Amino acid sequence: MNTIKFNVSEFNTRRQKLMVTMHEGIAIIPTAPEAIRNRDSHYPYRFDSYFYYLTGFTEPESLLVLIAGNVSTGEPPKSILFCRDKDIEREIWDGFRYGPEDAMQAFGFDEAYSINQLDLIVPKLLSNQTKLFYSLGADIQWDARVTAWLNEVRNLARTGIAAPAEIADVRQLVDNMRLTKSTFEIDLMRRSANIAAAAHNRAMLVTKPLKKEYEIEAEFLHAFYSSGAQAPAYTSIVAGGANACTLHYNANNCVLNDGDLLLIDAGCELDSYASDITRTFPVNGKFSAPQKDLYELVLNSQLAAIEAAKPGNHWNAPHEAALDVLVQGFIDFQLCKGSKDAVLESGSYRQFYMHRTGHWLGLDVHDAGDYKDKAGNWSLLQAGNTLTVEPGCYVRPADNVPQHFWNIGIRIEDDVLITANGNEVLTKNAIKTVVDIEALMSSQH
Ligand code: GLY
Numbered sequence: 533m534n535t536i537k538f539n540v541s542e543f544n545t546r547r548q549k550l551m552v553t554m555h556e557g558i559a560i561i562p563t564a565p566e567a568i569r570n571r572d573s574h575y576p577y578r579f580d581s582y583f584y585y586l587t588g589f590t591e592p593e594s595l596l597v598l599i600a601g602n603v604s605t606g607e608p609p610k611s612i613l614f615c616r617d618k619d620i621e622r623e624i625w626d627g628f629r630y631g632p633e634d635a636m637q638a639f640g641f642d643e644a645y646s647i648n649q650l651d652l653i654v655p656k657l658l659s660n661q662t663k664l665f666y667s668l669g670a671d672i673q674w675d676a677r678v679t680a681w682l683n684e685v686r687n688l689a690r691t692g693i694a695a696p697a698e699i700a701d702v703r704q705l706v707d708n709m710r711l712t713k714s715t716f717e718i719d720l721m722r723r724s725a726n727i728a729a730a731a732h733n734r735a736m737l738v739t740k741p742l743k744k745e746y747e748i749e750a751e752f753l754h755a756f757y758s759s760g761a762q763a764p765a766y767t768s769i770v771a772g773g774a775n776a777c778t779l780h781y782n783a784n785n786c787v788l789n790d791g792d793l794l795l796i797d798a799g800c801e802l803d804s805y806a807s808d809i810t811r812t813f814p815v816n817g818k819f820s821a822p823q824k825d826l827y828e829l830v831l832n833s834q835l836a837a838i839e840a841a842k843p844g845n846h847w848n849a850p851h852e853a854a855l856d857v858l859v860q861g862f863i864d865f866q867l868c869k870g871s872k873d874a875v876l877e878s879g880s881y882r883q884f885y886m887h888r889t890g891h892w893l894g895l896d897v898h899d900a901g902d903y904k905d906k907a908g909n910w911s912l913l914q915a916g917n918t919l920t921v922e923p924g925c926y927v928r929p930a931d932n933v934p935q936h937f938w939n940i941g942i943r944i945e946d947d948v949l950i951t952a953n954g955n956e957v958l959t960k961n962a963i964k965t966v967v968d969i970e971a972l973m974s975s976q977h
C-alpha cells in the first residue's frame with residue numbers, strides 16, 4: 533500500500549489552532565477502531581478523519597489529547613499522543629509501528645505514551661481541567677471509557693481535585709476548521725481529482741456493449757491504485773441502463789447493453805482526500821435523441837449550478853440554480869405539468885430529481901461542516917470551501933412519463949473549490965460534453 537505523506541508543521545499548526553479555539557480545558561480524540569469483515573479478516577483499516585486531521589498519524593489504537601493550557605498560570609498548551617508500543621514480534625506479523633518515542637519525534641507531539649497507559653494517565657490529565665472537548669455518542673465504547681475516567685476523577689472530589697464541569701463536542705470546533713481547506717489540502721484534492729478524472733476518461737475509452745459493469749469497476753480500481761491513491765473514496769457505482777435509476781446501486785454485476793447509458797460514480801482517496809465524480813455516457817459511444825435531450829438538460833443545470841458556486845452565495849444557491857434549469861426542462865419534455873413555479877412549489881419534479889445538488893468534500897466524501905448557521909440560514913460559500921455539484925435526472929417507467937425516456941438515469945458530478953473570485957472545477961479534466969464524449973468513444977479501437 534502506498535504510504536501517506538505528511539507535513540509535520542501543517543498538522544502542528546492545526547493542533548495549535550484548535551487549542552487556541554478551545555481557550556481552556558482538554559480534548560480527547562480517539563482514532564477509529566479496526567473492523568472485522570468476517571471471522572478473523574479485517575476491512576482495510578481507515579483511521580478517523582478528525583484524529584487524522586489533527587495528527588497525520590494513521591496507526592489504529594491511537595488517541596490524541598490536547599491540553600489548551602492557561603496563559604495566566606503559564607501552563608503551556610500540550611499535544612499528547614497515545615499509540616501502540618513498538619513490538620518486534622507483532623511487527624514481524626503485521627508490519628511497522630512507530631511506538632510512542634519515534635511517533636513523538638516524527639509527528640511533533642510534546643509527549644507520547646503507550647496506549648496501554650491510557651487508564652493510568654488520562655484521569656490525571658483530566659484532573660482540574662474546566663472543560664472536556666469530546667465527541668460524545670460517536671463510539672459507545674469510547675464513551676464508556678471516557679465516562680469511567682471522569683468518574684475516577686469525580687471520586688477524588690474530597691481531596692480537592694475537580695473533574696471538568698462542562699463537556700463540549702470537539703467535532704464542532706474541528707468541523708469549522710475542516711470547512712476551509714489549506715493550500716496543502718487543496719494540492720492533495722487537485723491530485724485526487726486528477727486521478728479520478730483520468731480514470732473516468734479511460735472508462736469511456738474501454739466501455740462497449742456486452743462488457744460487464746464489474747469489468748469497468750476494475751478499470752477504476754486499477755487506475756486508482758496504479759496512480760498512487762490508497763483506496764476508492766467509496767464503493768463505486770457502475771450502473772448500466774435502468775440500474776442508474778437506483779441511486780445507490782453498487783451490485784455492479786450486469787451486462788452493458790447496446791443502446792443504454794452507463795452512469796459511473798467513482799472517486800479515489802489520495803493521502804486521505806476524496807474525489808467524487810459522476811459521468812454518464814452511452815455504452816455504444818453515441819447518444820440517442822432522448823438520451824441526448826436529458827443529458828444536455830442535466831449538463832446545463834450542472835453548469836448553472838457551478839456558476840452559482842461562488843463566494844458570498846449561500847450553500848443552497850447551486851441547488852436552486854440547478855433546479856431552475858431542470859424544472860424548465862422537465863416541463864418542456866412533458867415530464868412535469870404546470871408552470872415552473874407550480875412545479876417547484878408542489879415538488880412534483882422529485883419524481884425525477886430526488887436528491888440534493890452536492891455536499892462538502894474533503895477527508896470524508898460527505899465531509900464535515902454545517903450547511904446552515906446558528907440562526908438557521910444557509911451558510912455562505914467562502915474561498916477554500918470544497919464541494920460537489922451533482923444534479924441528475926432519473927426516469928423510472930410510469931404512466932405519466934413519455935416512454936422514450938423510460939429507464940434513463942443521468943448524473944453529472946464535479947468537485948469544486950470556491951476561490952476568491954469564483955471557483956475552480958477540480959475535476960475539469962473529466963470530459964463531459966456530448967461532443968467530447970462521442971469523439972473520445974469513437975476513437976476506440
Ligand atoms: N458518491 C457519493 C455521492 O455522490 O454523494
Ligand code: MN
Pocket residue numbers: 808890891920922945
Ligand atoms: Mn457526491
Ligand code: MN
Pocket residue numbers: 797798808809810945
Ligand atoms: Mn458521487
